[in-house]
Amino acid sequence: MMYNFRPEIKIENASKACYGYSEINAELKSRIGALQSNVITIECYPTLNEEELLNKLITPLNPTLIINALELFYDVKTINKMIERNITDDRIFGLMSHHSFEDFIDRQQKQALDQKIKQVHTIGGRVVIYGVGASLVYPADLLIYADLTRWEVQTRYRSGTYSNWQADNAGEDSLRMIKRGYFFEWRVADKLKKEIFSKIDYFLDTHIEGEPKLIDGKSYQAAMGQIAKQPFSLVPFFDPGIWGGHWMQEKFNFRKDEINLAWSFNGVPEENSLILNFDEIKMEVPANNLVFSQPLALLGERVYGRFGAEFPIRFNFLDTIGGSNLSLQVHPKTDYVQDVFGANYTQDESYYILEAADQAKIYLGVKNGVSKAQLMTELTKAANGEGSFPDKELIYQQEVKKHDHYSIPGGTIHSSGANAVVLEISSTPNRFTFKLWDWDRVDLDGLPRPVHLIHGEQNIDITRDEDWVKRELVNPFEVINKGPGWQEERTGLHELEFIETRRHTFSVPVIHESHGSVNVFNLVEGEEAIVESVDDSFAPFVVHYAQTFIIPEQIKTYKISPYGTSIGKTIMTIKAFVR
Known part of the structure; x- marks a missing residue:
């Protein structure tokens, strides 16, 4: 069957994009000369390959002074102390940061850098400032933004080569690195991006190392405006998992050499990308940039007024055909996710059954008469290795068929069983899954899959039993x-x-x-x-x-x-x- 793994959007009436460092350097030198630019700033999204930028882009510009934005900020130890409440000791969960990069500026360093730059100005020299937070060092004459999607960032975490911003933690457990990104790093980086978005002179795509693409800011902004007036698809990404199946591999004839494919995120602008075709030069950009630049046109006045510049709906696939059950889990209620994690709203969701083999099932709510004390006793025993959790006795289970639809509001115990493909339709927050039991498995990394009984106990609504589930959540067509x-x-x-x-x-x-x-x-x-x-x-x-x-x-x-x-x-x- 046909499935478009790299959907692209043809951009109309745009300037010609540049491909490769030779073309990009020529374009920048021309622009710098025409504007008599003295300060060239390259703002970077965290986890960008800054060494490549330095060697291939910055050095050929022959600047008098090169400044890495790291010089502006406090050291790693000081920053870690400042954000420890956000990062926490938990492997998965933190507290949403409301910091800005300005909070971490070392004022003495800022004064010293100002003095260095002014001295270069007196001799008519050129300064290039680059890195995360570069736009905060000194007012820019030419501002370039080098961007990455969150999914590419996560891939780089897993490689063991890259660190979080100001963390020096390359090779750390990728779940902890993603946690730091989700609760802190991406929040402050996106905040800065939104503040400077309209001032950016050029956007730089460095997703494929060694193959950069550059487009001027006016064309980029016009492209965002064009996309907000037409239907479009995001670039999906796929990932294996311990419970993953093989339906997507077979149906899409895709990545069949991998152990399985558990996930496909295909409608999540926070993490997915867009491919912009500028006269056959194809730039990959974070889809979130469309949300930031065109929130009213994209979301509508009512949705924008309620959520701000945030895309509130997410679509993804869960494939367990030939695989196994997802973890037994629960998502938080709204007041809990706000009070404990600082998120604005919770991870409500639903399962639309795209495909189902014989005897595929969903786990949804508890059986009639089950008490929370009884449930938690058995979950705790299972977590302590004192026997398997008696899911057949305590959890309501129902066989599913193709095109069924099940609502799963926060507080409802649930899991997709083996041998189904679920189109998960949910609200955007995607980190707040409290695993209660994971069928006694370890993950693909060999580590035990974490369970979160303390969070789970406070969010399980035990009144959502078999009778309530059948009445409220099952196929409400x-x-x-x-x-x-x-x-x-x-x-x-x-x-x-x-x-x-x-x-x-x-x-x-x-x-x-x-x-x-x-x-x-x-x-x-x-x-x-x-x-x-x-x-x-x-x-x-x-x-x-x-x-x-x-x-x-x-x-x-x-x-x-x-x-x-x-x-x-x-x-x-x-x-x-x-x-």
């Missing part, structure tokens, strides 16, 4: 509109959750409304569909089976039809938006 050749159903999520989902089953064109929110879709049945404008405001957009795609709220009305090999057949989409 309601036909709300229909016509010749099409039907629209409300499929959830539960009233405790802010996401609404609609399933359309159709063999003819269907008109959609935005509902005042960004819309996120997946083609859950059928080979191809086409998204078309009702007023010719964007080009037709073709999607394939299992592809996630996003419709900005700025597009108030649009049409989706069967396409290509699906013409004359009945197909299905699932659609999510903020109520």
Whole structure:
């Protein structure tokens, strides 16, 4: 089957991008000469290869003075002390940081650097400042932003070669490195990026080492504006896991040499990327940059007013076909995630069953009559190695079939069993999973999978038993509109959750409304569909089976039809938006 692993967006009316250090250096030298720039600043997202920048980009510019932004900040030990409350001793969880990079500036160092730069100015010399926080050292005459997606950052953590910012921890447990990124590093880096976004003269893509691409800021900003007016897909990434299956490997004919593929994150702008095609030079950029630069057009006024410049919906796949059960887990309730972790809202979710083999099941809530004391006693015994957890006695289990849909509000015990493919539709926070039991496994790294019974006990809602689950969470399908050749159903999520989902089953064109929110879709049945404008405001957009795609709220009305090999057949989409 067709599946687009590298969807790209053709950018219209843009300046020509530069490819390779030779072209980039020529462009920058021309710009520097024309503007008589004395201070060239290269702001970097954490975990960028700064040594490559120094050797291949900065040194050829022949500056009089080169400053690494690390010189601006306190030493590693001092910074670690300042953020220890955010980082905590826990392997997985921290406390959301509200710091800015300015909090870590050594004022004496700042004065010394100012003096150095002024001395170079007196002789008409050139200064290049680079690194994380470089834009805070001294006002820039030319500002370049060298960027990375969060998924690439996590890949670099795993390599053992890169450290967190100001941490000197290359080779550390990658889960601890990701925790530091999620709760601290990415927060302050994104805050600075948003502050300087409109001032950036050039954007630099260094995802592929040795193959940089550069585009001017005006063209980049125009590209963001263009994307916010059309349907688009993010670049998916895939990852193996201890419970992972083989459906994606087989269905997509992809990475079959790996042990399995457990995850596909295909609708998560915080971590996914966009590929921008500037006249065949293809730049990979964090999708979050679109959220930062076009929040109103993308999200809509109501959603932006509620969440700020944050994309609140996420889509991903969980594949256990030929694999095993996910951990038994629970997500926090809203007040807990706010009070304990400093997050704005919790990780509510749902499982839409994209595929299911015989006897595939979901674990959802507890059996009738189970008390929290009884549950926690058995979970604690299992965590202490005193026998396996009696899941059949205590947890409600139900066989699932293709196209079922289950809501999972925070506080509900749940797990996807083996031999299913789940389209997980959830709110964006993705670090707040409290594992309660993991079927006595160790992870792919050989370390025990961590459980979080202290957090879990305080969030399990024991009233969500079999009767409540069947009544409230299982297949809440309601036909709300229909016509010749099409039907629209409300499929959830539960009233405790802010996401609404609609399933359309159709063999003819269907008109959609935005509902005042960004819309996120997946083609859950059928080979191809086409998204078309009702007023010719964007080009037709073709999607394939299992592809996630996003419709900005700025597009108030649009049409989706069967396409290509699906013409004359009945197909299905699932659609999510903020109520």
